[in-house]
Amino acid sequence: MDGLRELNKQIDAKNKDEFYKTKGRIPLIRSLEEFISTDLEKDSNYNTIVQATPSLVQSQQELLFEHSTLPTQATTLLDTAMEQCHPIPTGILSVDMLLQGGIYPGEVTEILGAISTGKTQLLHLLAINCAHSLNAVLYIDNNCSFSARRAIRLWSKINSHSDETQSRTGENMLKNIHVISLYDPFLLLQMLRKLLINIQEKTSDFYFTLKLVIFDNFSYLLSQILDGYTVQGSVMYSQIEKTIKYIANVHNIAVVVANRTSPNFTSTDLNTFKYTRLGYHWNNVASTRILLERDTTQIATLETELRAKIKLFLIRSNLKQEKYETEFKIPITK
C-alpha cells in the first residue's frame, strides 16, 4: 500500500495549503476500497492536486489484479460438484429422500423449530453420519446440548445392520466429532476467525477432513448482541454471517445452523411470516431452510413414552423440489 501512502501525503500537503481557500478539505483516501474505486485521472476532487504518476496508476492496477477473483467455468464446477459434493445423510429415509440425499456441503443449511421438535436430534444424526464416513465434524455448543453418549447410541443403532462396524468402532467415530463450548457472543467472531485460519492453513488432520460445522441454538448466542439493536451489534452480526457463508462456500463445508422460531411461527403462515428472531435479513443467509413442527396436542400420558411424529417442511432450497413436506420419527435408543 505504498501507493496509498504516497497519495495521502500529496493530499495532506495540498490540504494544508488549500484548507482556508475555496474548495475546503479534500478527503484522504483511507481504505483499499476507496483507493481502487477512485479514478485518479478524472475525479475532479483529486486531479487538481494529485499527479497521476505512472507509479500510482500502476499500483492501482496491481491491486486490482491482486484482489480480483478468477472466473471458473461452469463445467469445472460441475465436475468438482460431482466429485466432492456428497451430501451428508441424516440416516432417516424420508428426510433424506426429501433433501435429495441429505445436507449439501458448500452451503448454509438452517433447521428451524420450536422447542423439543427434534432440532438437536437431527444435528446429532448429521454429526454421526458425517463422522462415520471418516469426515470431521465441529459442533459448536452453547446450550450444553451435545451428548456423546446419545451420539454413540444413535450410531450403534443406525449401524447395527452393516458389516463395517467392526473396523469402524464407535471410538473412532467420536474422535471425528469435536465440540466447542461457547457462551459469549463476543467470542463467536473470534472463534470463527480462528476456525477460518485453521481451515485455510490446515493446521491439523482434523481440518483436512472437516466437512460439517454445526451451530446449535445459534440465535441464543446472538440475541444478546442483537437485542440492543446497536450499530456495533448489527455490524458484528453481519461479520459473523459473512464468515459463516465464506467457510461454507469457499471451503466446501456444510454449515448447519439450528434456530428457534418466533412463538407464532407455524407452517400455515410460511409466506407471510418468514423470519426468526435474527431479523428479516437472516433469510438471505441460509440457502436451505428446514422447518420442523410437532403436533402439540400429542403428548405423553402417565407411564408411557411418546415418540413424537415430526413434520418437516422444506421452505427454501436451491434444488427444485416437487414435494416439500414429509414426516419422520426420531430413532429411540436405550
Next chain:
Amino acid sequence: MKQSVNSLLAKHSSLQQLLSAGFLYLDELEDVTPVELSKETKLSLEESLHIIEEVRKQNRNNIQTELSSPELKSTDAILPTNKTVSQSVSSLELFWREQEHTGITTGSKELDEMLGEGVPLGKMTEICGVPGIGKSQLAFQLCINSCLDRAAGAVLIDTEGSFVVQRAKQIADAVCVENTSTRDIRGVDLSIMTSQSILSRIHYFRCQDVVQLVCVVNTLDEFISEKRSEGNLIKLVVIDSIAFPFRMELQDMRVRSRILHTLSQTLMELTQKYGIGIVLTNQMTSRQSGKEPVGRMHQVPALGETWAHIPTIRLILQWSGPVRTARLTKSPTHMEKVVSYEITERGVSDLIGKIGSKRGLESSEHTSDTKKFKQNK
C-alpha cells in the same frame, strides 16, 4: 476476510471516532502506534492504547491458533480461561467425561430413569410446576442428595424465601437413615453420615431481587473455586425460582430477556468449567390457546418461549388427578415421558403400589402428609 473495527471490545463512542477518522478494518490498525492513533482520531491516549491492545490481542490469538491443534488434551487444558475461545474437545473425551459423571439422584427411581441417571451434571435442568407441586421440595432433595459424597457440596440460591431449614434437616435425616446400612454407588460408606455434615455443605444464598441474583451468579465462579481449594467440590447449583424476581420486577421485556440471557450464559459457562449441574425452578403461567375470542386457558412455564430454548432439559411437574406427575418435555438424550412420584416426610420418592385403584388411596395418604408438613411449617 477483513474484520471490521466495530467488532472490537471498546467504547461505542471511541469506535465511532475511529470510523469517522477512516479506520474501517482491524488490519489498518496493525502497525499504528497509540500516539499516532490518538493524533489521528483525537481520542485520548489511554483509549487509543486500549484499542491498540485489543487489536494486538486479536492478532496474537490468531497466531496461537496456528500453532495449537485440536488434538486430545488433558482435561485441565480444556477448561476455558477467562475471555478467550475455548479449545475444541473431541467428543470421545466428552464421552469419557459423561461416563464419569453420574447424575444426582432425585430420590425417585422412576424419575431418575426418565432423566437417565438422575439430574445430569454439566447441563442445565429446568423444573417447572404449579405452586405446591413440589418444586422446592425437589430442589432441597437434590441439594441434599448431591452432598452424599463426603467431598461434595451444593449451592442453593433462594429468591422466593421458600427454604425451610427444618424441612431440609428432616429430608437429610431420612436420607441418612436410608443410607446407613447400604453403600452408595461409588462405594462410599455412609454409615457415619449425619444430617449435620450434609447441611454444613449446603451453601445458602437469599436473593431479594434481580440485582442481588445477578451479583450472586456473577460471583459464583469465585465462590466455587474458593470452596474447591478448601476441599469442598460444589456439584450442584440450584436457583429456586428463576422466574420470581423476573416476573415481578421487570416490565421491559427487552431488558428482561437480555438479563436472563446473560445470566444463563454465565451459568452455562460454570457447568462447563467445573462440571457442575445447574437446576432452575420455574413457575407456571396461563396462556390462551386457539384464536377464538374465548380460547382454552392452559398452563405453560413462565418467562416465555424465548427462555424455553435455553435450559438443556425441561421437566414439568403437574397434577394428574390426585397424583403428582413429572413430564420430561425437552431433553437431548431421552424421550418424552410422564412418571408419577410422591413427596412424603422423607422427601421425594416413588409412588408405592401405584397400580389401579390403589392410586387414589396412596395419594390421599400423601396429601395428608403434605398437609401435616404445611402445618409444621
